[in-house]
Amino acid sequence: MTTYRLAVVAGDGIGPEVVAEGLKCLAAATEGTDLAFETTEFDLGAKRWHATGETLTDADLAAIKDHDVILLGAIGDPTVPSGVLERGLLLKLRFELDQYVNLRPSRLYPGEVSPLSEPGDIDFVVVREGTEGPYVGNGGALRVDTPHEIATEVSVNTRHGVERVVRYAFSVAAGRERKHVTLVHKHNVLVHAGHLWRRTVEAVAPEFPDVTWDYLHVDAATIKLVTAPASFDVIVTDNLFGDILTDEAAAISGGIGLAASGNVNPDKTGPSMFEPVHGSAPDIAGKGIADPSATVLSVAMMLDFLGHPELAAKVEDAVAADAAAKVAAGAAGSQRTTAEIGDALAARIRG
Amino acid sequence: MTTYRLAVVAGDGIGPEVVAEGLKCLAAATEGTDLAFETTEFDLGAKRWHATGETLTDADLAAIKDHDVILLGAIGDPTVPSGVLERGLLLKLRFELDQYVNLRPSRLYPGEVSPLSEPGDIDFVVVREGTEGPYVGNGGALRVDTPHEIATEVSVNTRHGVERVVRYAFSVAAGRERKHVTLVHKHNVLVHAGHLWRRTVEAVAPEFPDVTWDYLHVDAATIKLVTAPASFDVIVTDNLFGDILTDEAAAISGGIGLAASGNVNPDKTGPSMFEPVHGSAPDIAGKGIADPSATVLSVAMMLDFLGHPELAAKVEDAVAADAAAKVAAGAAGSQRTTAEIGDALAARIRG
Ligand SMILES: CC(C)[C@H](C(=O)O)[C@@H](O)C(=O)O
Ligand SMILES: CC(C)[C@H](C(=O)O)[C@@H](O)C(=O)O
Numbered sequence: 254m255t256t257y258r259l260a261v262v263a264g265d266g267i268g269p270e271v272v273a274e275g276l277k278c279l280a281a282a283t284e285g286t287d288l289a290f291e292t293t294e295f296d297l298g299a300k301r302w303h304a305t306g307e308t309l310t311d312a313d314l315a316a317i318k319d320h321d322v323i324l325l326g327a328i329g330d331p332t333v334p335s336g337v338l339e340r341g342l343l344l345k346l347r348f349e350l351d352q353y354v355n356l357r358p359s360r361l362y363p364g365e366v367s368p369l370s371e372p373g374d375i376d377f378v379v380v381r382e383g384t385e386g387p388y389v390g391n392g393g394a395l396r397v398d399t400p401h402e403i404a405t406e407v408s409v410n411t412r413h414g415v416e417r418v419v420r421y422a423f424s425v426a427a428g429r430e431r432k433h434v435t436l437v438h439k440h441n442v443l444v445h446a447g448h449l450w451r452r453t454v455e456a457v458a459p460e461f462p463d464v465t466w467d468y469l470h471v472d473a474a475t476i477k478l479v480t481a482p483a484s485f486d487v488i489v490t491d492n493l494f495g496d497i498l499t500d501e502a503a504a505i506s507g508g509i510g511l512a513a514s515g516n517v518n519p520d521k522t523g524p525s526m527f528e529p530v531h532g533s534a535p536d537i538a539g540k541g542i543a544d545p546s547a548t549v550l551s552v553a554m555m556l557d558f559l560g561h562p563e564l565a566a567k568v569e570d571a572v573a574a575d576a577a578a579k580v581a582a583g584a585a586g587s588q589r590t591t592a593e594i595g596d597a598l599a600a601r602i603r604g
Numbered sequence: 605m606t607t608y609r610l611a612v613v614a615g616d617g618i619g620p621e622v623v624a625e626g627l628k629c630l631a632a633a634t635e636g637t638d639l640a641f642e643t644t645e646f647d648l649g650a651k652r653w654h655a656t657g658e659t660l661t662d663a664d665l666a667a668i669k670d671h672d673v674i675l676l677g678a679i680g681d682p683t684v685p686s687g688v689l690e691r692g693l694l695l696k697l698r699f700e701l702d703q704y705v706n707l708r709p710s711r712l713y714p715g716e717v718s719p720l721s722e723p724g725d726i727d728f729v730v731v732r733e734g735t736e737g738p739y740v741g742n743g744g745a746l747r748v749d750t751p752h753e754i755a756t757e758v759s760v761n762t763r764h765g766v767e768r769v770v771r772y773a774f775s776v777a778a779g780r781e782r783k784h785v786t787l788v789h790k791h792n793v794l795v796h797a798g799h800l801w802r803r804t805v806e807a808v809a810p811e812f813p814d815v816t817w818d819y820l821h822v823d824a825a826t827i828k829l830v831t832a833p834a835s836f837d838v839i840v841t842d843n844l845f846g847d848i849l850t851d852e853a854a855a856i857s858g859g860i861g862l863a864a865s866g867n868v869n870p871d872k873t874g875p876s877m878f879e880p881v882h883g884s885a886p887d888i889a890g891k892g893i894a895d896p897s898a899t900v901l902s903v904a905m906m907l908d909f910l911g912h913p914e915l916a917a918k919v920e921d922a923v924a925a926d927a928a929a930k931v932a933a934g935a936a937g938s939q940r941t942t943a944e945i946g947d948a949l950a951a952r953i954r955g
Contacts, residue, residue, distance in 0.1 A: 329792065335802075336795035344793070368830045370721035387738075387759070387794060394796040398803060402763035404796040408738070412753035439844070441680065442695070443738060444687035445745040445755040451686075452749060472851035479719045479830060479855045493790070497848060500823035504830045 256289045257559060260320040260524065262346075264298040265338070266533025267543035267591075268326025274545035274595030275324060275552045278571070281599040282556065282564045293320065297342055299330035308341030314349055322555050323350075323526035326548065327533035340390060347383050350523035352516035353414065354421050355381035355495060356554070357530060359482075359502040359512070364577030367505050373483030375506045378429075380422040380487060381495025383516055385414040386446075388492040410446045410491070415453045421519055422489035423461040433486040434458075434466040437474045437494055450491070474498060478505060503530055507576060513550035515558060525558055527551040541590045546572050549598050571601035607640045608910060611671035611875065613697075616649040616689070617884025618894035618942075619677025625896035625946025626675055626903045629922070632950040633907065633915045644671065648693055650681035659692030665700055673906050674701075674877035677899065678884035691741060698734050701874035703867035704765065705772050706732035706846060707905070708881060710833075710853040710863070715928030718856050724834030726857045729780075731773035731838060732846025734867055736765040737797075739843040761797045761842070766804045772870055773840035774812040784837040785809075785817040788825045788845055801842070826852060833857070854881055858927060864901035866909060876909055878902040892941045897923050900949050922952035 261276070263269035279290060295313065302308055317323065328343040329335075347355070361367055361375035391407035419436075426434045436454045440447025451468065458466055469477065471494045477484065478501050490498065503512035512530035529547030537543055550572050557565035575598055579587065589597070612627070614620040630641060646664060653659055668674060679694040698706070712718055712726035742758035770787075777785045787805045791798025802819065809817055820828065822845045828835065829852050841849065854863035863881035880898030888894055901923050908916035926949055930938065940948070 335792045335798070339792040340795065368721060369719050371719070387757075390795075392759070392794075392796045394800065396763075397800075400763055400767075402800055404761045404800040406738075406759040406761075406794045406797045408743070408757040408759070410755045410757075412747075412751055416751075439847075441686045441690040442844075442847075443743075443757045444691065444741075445743045446757045447686070449745065449748075449753055449755040472847050475826065475848055475852035476855040476860060479852065480859075493793075496790075496793075496823050497826055501826035501830065501852065504827040508831075509827060 254287050254289055256291055257322060258320040259290045259292045260317045260323040261292050261294045262297050262323060262325045263294065264326040264328045264533065265330040266327050266535045266538040268298070268328070268533055270538070270541060270543050270591050271529060271545040271548040272324060272326040274591060274598070275548035277595045277599050278549045278568060278602055279552050281602040282552070282568050284603065286564070288561065298328060298338060299333050302333055302338065308338060309345050317346070318350070318523055320524050322559065323524050324552065324555065325526055325528035327529065327531065329533045331535050344388060344390070346526060347516050350518055350526065351384060351520070352518045352523070352526055353382065353384045353418055354517040354519055355383040355492075356515040356517055357381060357495070357499040357502070357512065359506040361506040362573040362576050364580050365507040365511070366580055367507065369479060369482070369505055372505060373481070375482045377482070377485035377502070378425060378487050379495055379499050379502060380418060380425060380489045381499060382414065382418045382490070382492050385410050386492035408443070408446055408493075410449050412449065412453060415450055416457060419453050419457045419489055420460070422487055423457055423464050426464045426487040427461050429486060431486040432464045434464060435485060435488050436466060436468045437471050437488055437490040437498065438468075439471050441470065446491070454489075471498070475501060478502060482506070499530060509547070510544035511546050511550065511572070511576065513547050513554055515551070515554040517558065527555040527558075541592065543591050545591050545595050546576065546598070549595070567602055571598050574601055605638050605640055607642055608673060609671040610641045610643045611668045611674040612643050612645045613648050613674060613676045614645065615677040615679045615884065616681045617678050617886045617889035619649070619679070619884055621889070621892060621894050621942045622880060622896040622899040623675060623677040625942060625949070626899035628946045628950050629900045629919060629953055630903050632953040633903070633919050635954065637915070639912065649679060649689060650684050653684055653689065659689060660696050668697070669701070669874055671875050673875050673910065675903065675906065676877055676879035678880065678882065680884045682886050695739060695741070697877060698867050701869055701877065702735060702871070703869045703874070703877060704733060704735045704769055705868040705870055706734040706843075707866040707868055708732060708846070708850040708853070708863065710850075710857040712857040713924040713927045715931050716858040716862070717931055718858065720830060720833070720856055723856060724832070726833045728833070728836035728853070729776060729838050730846055730850050730853060731769060731776060731840045732850060733765065733769045733841070733843050736761050737843035759794070759797055759844075761800050763800065763804060766801055767808060770804050770808045770840055771811070773838055774808055774815050777815045777838040778812050780837060782837040783815045785815060786836060786839050787817060787819045788822050788839055788841040788849065789819075790822050792821065797842070805840075822849070825849060829853060829856060850881060860898070861895035862897050862901065862923070862927065864898050864905055866902070866905040868909065878906040878909075892943065894942050896942050896946050897927065897949070900946070918953055922949050925952055
């Protein structure tokens with residue numbers, strides 16, 4: 254029996270609803286195997302902040318570190334000032350646990366609908382840097398709320414930080430059929446950071462003689478995502494560009510309801526964290542109508558990360574089959590509750 | 605007779621080819637009117653840089669300032685290190701001439717094709733800030749090309765700079781049918797800059813009681829641009845987000861070949877500059893196959909800016925009619941040369 258310690262951060266809004274279904278499907282996938290997941294629930298997010306003023310204490314962090322993996326629902330709530338939970342909890346986890354690879358696959362499952370009239374065979378992965386760039390929280394403001402206010406945001410990029418994520422992206426590409434990496438940045442304007450990225454890719458690429466690469470400005474990448482998304486294989490990019498592009502990527506490949514992600518620390522100096530790309534969706538929270546598919550796919554990524562690709566495939570296949578069935582069912586398919594979708598997925602996983 | 609002094613910066617790649625057609629259409633539009641354009645051509649771009657090492661000298665700048673408006677083709681060439689011409693010429697013009705409003709309309713002309721299967725009636729304007737944000741060129745690099753390299757980019761945002769562009773965006777919205785402004789930023793992560801933008805919109809909005817507004821994170825905006833683009837009216841955003849979103853906006857509404865822009869200095873302390881959103885496209889430069897429509901639409905924006913909306917409408921109508929005819933003609937429609945398209949547009953403008 255292998256037992257994994259799983260930290261569960263259900264979080265805000267629809268987080269707890271979708272995480273419940275994720276755990277349901279995890280149970281279904283591991284049923285009858287020699288794998289067990291021992292879960293610890295962490296009370297983090299808006300409710301905790303309102304009660305105690307805390308976002309993520311040192312004690313929370315230490316306790317979370319004592320786990321193998323993390324499943325996170327969603328963070329952010331309109332009753333908390335914007336940024337407090339995002340920076341103080343979600344980003345703090347990614348940074349403190351050195352989850353420098355934010356892995357975000359996009360696949361258009363057969364039968365699933367895209368807003369594009371000719372989407373083609375979309376199947377690519379965005380490797381988004383997770384611990385640097387404009388997300389570092391450097392910057393500040395002077396003379397706030399006066400006519401002379403000045404606010405800065407500093408993007409910090411290091412060779413160390415860029416090199417490790419670029420190398421990871423190339424290794425991902427090496428394991429795929431097309432073996433191609435596209436570096437996305439804006440090196441004609443953000444010359445310091447952009448040229449660091451470009452030079453690093455040039456230096457790392459020779460380690461992977463089978464992998465080809467090219468470069469695209471971030472603005473051009475948003476065009477290609479709607480005109481030729483099937484042409485992408487692996488995209489590597491910085492924290493902010495990755496945030497932006499992966500939402501667009503989700504939108505063209507089945508919607509944000511199907512977009513999963515892994516915040517991976519490949520060096521395993523801290524637990525990796527799996528979470529849907531969507532947010533806490535306060536407008537539909539508590540109604541039991543959120544689609545848990547992205548969380549279930551994040552569970553698949555977690556299983557894959559832990560070295561169980563066959564279980565991961567089972568879970569992913571279940572979501573793909575369900576998505577196709579849902580589209581075929583038309584309006585009826587989109588009126589299921591969160592729990593009904595979770596039950597249907599769990600049943601498919603059990604086979 | 606009113607005579608305008610027009611500075612022409614044809615620039616690199618396809619720049620000279622499309623600018624020639626823009627001027628052809630300008631001549632057609634002003635034929636038989638009491639308007640004249642006296643043009644001065646400026647030799648700026650890759651060729652000049654290779655010959656002299658200069659991008660934009662003080663003398664160039666002074667000479668350009670002595671004009672009413674500028675028509676720019678495209679800047680950037682693969683034989684020049686990335687950033688040299690973009691920062692040293694194009695952005696220098698925008699910054700030095702205080703062109704703080706980068707106006708980028710998106711319209712899907714009837715008959716024109718979108719990669720979206722249900723684009724709807726797309727008709728919105730992005731008001732992109734032009735003189736601040738991550739484009740200021742602050743930042744630097746230490747220990748370049750060593751394992752300890754660190755590169756920073758600083759986004760600088762001021763109340764002064766944000767307030768004037770926000771006010772402009774609201775005034776644009778006030779003159780439109782739906783009278784709605786959407787602020788796009790990422791204030792849950794870039795808290796200092798983001799909250800400055802949000803507070804500024806909150807402060808300016810009451811000056812425009814007829815105009816409604818809402819807020820969208822930049823990642824969510826990339827989704828809405830492919831799922832519900834017709835719902836946008838006026839978007840106001842920072843320099844970098846505006847760069848990214850307007851390329852996606854162009855892609856969903858007829859393509860980058862139709863995207864026009866104005867770099868406007870509303871205070872008229874310097875000339876405003878009109879340019880297609882597309883780049884210098886070195887791969888097709890010199891072949892005479894570039895589509896000049898975006899430049900011709902930029903000429904329309906210039907005429908409108910100079911106070912001749914009826915002439916602007918004539919030019920825009922010609923491009924819209926031509927785009928529809930081109931799509932109706934199928935493959936044949938897309939095989940015309942740059943000059944043929946320019947001739948067809950000029951003929952339509954003449955009526
Ligand atoms: C909630 C927010 C801080 C987060 C991000 O910007 O990374 C989200 O948009 C995401 O993509 O996971
Ligand atoms: C060429 C480049 C500097 C420019 C920009 O980023 O502003 C271009 O992409 C644009 O959108 O006009």
